[in-house]
Amino acid sequence: MAKERITASDVARRAGVSQPTVSRVFGVGAKVSENLKLKVKTAAAELGYRPNTLARTLATGRSRTIGLIVAYLDNPFYPEALEKLSLALNEIGYHILIFMAANQAEEIDPVVEDLLDNQVDGIIIASVGISNTLTDRLVKENIPLVLFNRGQDDPRLSSVTSANFEGGRTVAQFLVAGGHRRIAHISGWQGSSTGRDRQAGFIAGLKEAGQELIGCIDSRFRRPLAAAATRQLFSAEIVPDAIFVGNDHMAFAVMETIRTELGLRIPEDVSVVGYDDVSMADWPSFNLTTVRQPANRMVEETVKMLMSMINGDHLTAQKREIHGPLQIRGSARIPEGWSNEGV
Amino acid sequence: MAKERITASDVARRAGVSQPTVSRVFGVGAKVSENLKLKVKTAAAELGYRPNTLARTLATGRSRTIGLIVAYLDNPFYPEALEKLSLALNEIGYHILIFMAANQAEEIDPVVEDLLDNQVDGIIIASVGISNTLTDRLVKENIPLVLFNRGQDDPRLSSVTSANFEGGRTVAQFLVAGGHRRIAHISGWQGSSTGRDRQAGFIAGLKEAGQELIGCIDSRFRRPLAAAATRQLFSAEIVPDAIFVGNDHMAFAVMETIRTELGLRIPEDVSVVGYDDVSMADWPSFNLTTVRQPANRMVEETVKMLMSMINGDHLTAQKREIHGPLQIRGSARIPEGWSNEGV
DNA sequence: ATCTCTTCTGAATGCGCATTCAAGGAGGTG
DNA sequence: CACCTCCTTGAATGCGCATTCAGAAGAGAT
Numbered sequence: 239m240a241k242e243r244i245t246a247s248d249v250a251r252r253a254g255v256s257q258p259t260v261s262r263v264f265g266v267g268a269k270v271s272e273n274l275k276l277k278v279k280t281a282a283a284e285l286g287y288r289p290n291t292l293a294r295t296l297a298t299g300r301s302r303t304i305g306l307i308v309a310y311l312d313n314p315f316y317p318e319a320l321e322k323l324s325l326a327l328n329e330i331g332y333h334i335l336i337f338m339a340a341n342q343a344e345e346i347d348p349v350v351e352d353l354l355d356n357q358v359d360g361i362i363i364a365s366v367g368i369s370n371t372l373t374d375r376l377v378k379e380n381i382p383l384v385l386f387n388r389g390q391d392d393p394r395l396s397s398v399t400s401a402n403f404e405g406g407r408t409v410a411q412f413l414v415a416g417g418h419r420r421i422a423h424i425s426g427w428q429g430s431s432t433g434r435d436r437q438a439g440f441i442a443g444l445k446e447a448g449q450e451l452i453g454c455i456d457s458r459f460r461r462p463l464a465a466a467a468t469r470q471l472f473s474a475e476i477v478p479d480a481i482f483v484g485n486d487h488m489a490f491a492v493m494e495t496i497r498t499e500l501g502l503r504i505p506e507d508v509s510v511v512g513y514d515d516v517s518m519a520d521w522p523s524f525n526l527t528t529v530r531q532p533a534n535r536m537v538e539e540t541v542k543m544l545m546s547m548i549n550g551d552h553l554t555a556q557k558r559e560i561h562g563p564l565q566i567r568g569s570a571r572i573p574e575g576w577s578n579e580g581v
Numbered sequence: 582m583a584k585e586r587i588t589a590s591d592v593a594r595r596a597g598v599s600q601p602t603v604s605r606v607f608g609v610g611a612k613v614s615e616n617l618k619l620k621v622k623t624a625a626a627e628l629g630y631r632p633n634t635l636a637r638t639l640a641t642g643r644s645r646t647i648g649l650i651v652a653y654l655d656n657p658f659y660p661e662a663l664e665k666l667s668l669a670l671n672e673i674g675y676h677i678l679i680f681m682a683a684n685q686a687e688e689i690d691p692v693v694e695d696l697l698d699n700q701v702d703g704i705i706i707a708s709v710g711i712s713n714t715l716t717d718r719l720v721k722e723n724i725p726l727v728l729f730n731r732g733q734d735d736p737r738l739s740s741v742t743s744a745n746f747e748g749g750r751t752v753a754q755f756l757v758a759g760g761h762r763r764i765a766h767i768s769g770w771q772g773s774s775t776g777r778d779r780q781a782g783f784i785a786g787l788k789e790a791g792q793e794l795i796g797c798i799d800s801r802f803r804r805p806l807a808a809a810a811t812r813q814l815f816s817a818e819i820v821p822d823a824i825f826v827g828n829d830h831m832a833f834a835v836m837e838t839i840r841t842e843l844g845l846r847i848p849e850d851v852s853v854v855g856y857d858d859v860s861m862a863d864w865p866s867f868n869l870t871t872v873r874q875p876a877n878r879m880v881e882e883t884v885k886m887l888m889s890m891i892n893g894d895h896l897t898a899q900k901r902e903i904h905g906p907l908q909i910r911g912s913a914r915i916p917e918g919w920s921n922e923g924v
Numbered sequence: 925a926t927c928t929c930t931t932c933t934g935a936a937t938g939c940g941c942a943t944t945c946a947a948g949g950a951g952g953t954g
Numbered sequence: 955c956a957c958c959t960c961c962t963t964g965a966a967t968g969c970g971c972a973t974t975c976a977g978a979a980g981a982g983a984t
Contacts, residue, residue: 295635296636296639301635303678311661311664318654324679324680328681333678333699334679336667336678336679337677338663338664338667338668338671355632357633494864494865497865523833523866523867
């Protein structure tokens, strides 16, 4: 078969110029006379020439490829974010090498090594942690990395999250204002900053109002665990009249358990508040009051941050928190005077 | 900064051998004496050497990378499939270059061109069509391509789908057996083979039972359109007592519209059947009877097919249909004698 | 008309690795 | 001991492009 790949030299020969000239025409800093440029472009079009991206990468050292590691794809927040990230990066001419991480934060390191072997210009890790030794290497090799929706203490790591502490605190104020006095929390994984911060903010908010949690269970962002936690909370002597759940994904399971298994009404018998504001939260079946994680702005910020690192503008790591409003719907009693911000 | 990338030559120098020897140690057909192999591995470990994948690709012509184009990420079937595909390909040492397609099947071609420029070894396109001109090119350049969950007439194209016609037909038999006599269909996009085949199978099944659709609306796999279609069906003189919806994603919207806006009960007033069996179908809120699309087997088959094309084993295109059983739950009246296959 | 400065262009080289090829060494046979 | 075969190894080369460098050509200036 004609497996003949058309190279810059082929084009050069046909256009009667040298290979470097062809290279210059297709490169960016083109200093080629209009005359030759036209000849080259014509020849290239006739031959159907397209530059070999890999060869270019090898020569320049820049691949225009970003490595992306993502987990928890069953939580619809991530497909949404993934889609936005992908579009945003493609928009500015970057490709995405994607890896799925097992949700249990083990063994990300070899995946990152793999990414490095592929000469990615930068790395985005969504909702997954990263080891210190690996951080050392990345910093040493000067590979830009941004953690998406996950913070980590190491000051050398950049991250973009929503304002989780503040979000949790707002929920506390909201529930207290709604007159709830038996408030429980089904938290996200306490091994993650998001899970911890939301919980800490929530507890802080309650404390400011002189309240304490009557129950708190780590359900590690997993539906079955959240359902189990719900049963457990309602089998205690004092049952909750409001539950803040660590993310929407779990909150749906909590709501279903409350309605189906416990036969209780939402929000009459118990209020439920989630976190993320995934599109499903707006479905009539759930109509979930939840803290919005502004995926668009988080993505925007992530890409901006990564690009500034790649371009060497910004060498110090930064941790950015994006504020997200409470999206008030019908799954929790609405206190007097509360309504959705803006919109 | 020490931007020094460690190359095979560095390792060679330190190990006191030549660069090709290092290359042979890290390659597969290694014909190197144990003696030298050990020295090389030691030197490599000390230096922290890792082969540059791109350079290897340039030299061998094989990138071990698959291009993946996927759309409709809001339909949870696709994140699920994406995750499985990713894991399956990683498993056998392949990387994934991912692109999100706008759901409106426009302009996939430039994306594929882009993929080609990146020297991918093969391409998987999920639920998106491809132009004839592009097919010509792929065939000419001998780039393996498999359509996932989407068929196309061109005999040169390989595809993996579920048995959509058969699935639609089974649903028809099920609903007829359930005693329904006013059956409607909210179809998937008729511009797609999946949408068409499910509808055709459904209509054929009804016909065999001497019935006809009392209504049929193309809602193009979109929730809002499905909700609108539901309203339309129920504003007619003769309202349906059963609706087959083109996929689960739309079916959920249909169910919510029926319950919330129309105040009808499922399945007492109207039966609803979907297609895909996404994990959400099993949630108590929906408990949706639906045709299973066996994502695992479809992925397995897709990968196997692609690999056989890449390895040149199988040069003729093949179209594979995977049978999926009807998953009977509570959203549709269950006829006497029907129960779930297997499990 | 001569000299200098500026563009444009091609020859040469390198990115990091795989692969061909020929040389060398080990082992075997008569 | 000569001869041949087989295996291991290094020198050389190429994958396709970008980039440095130096020469060629053109534009101004005196």
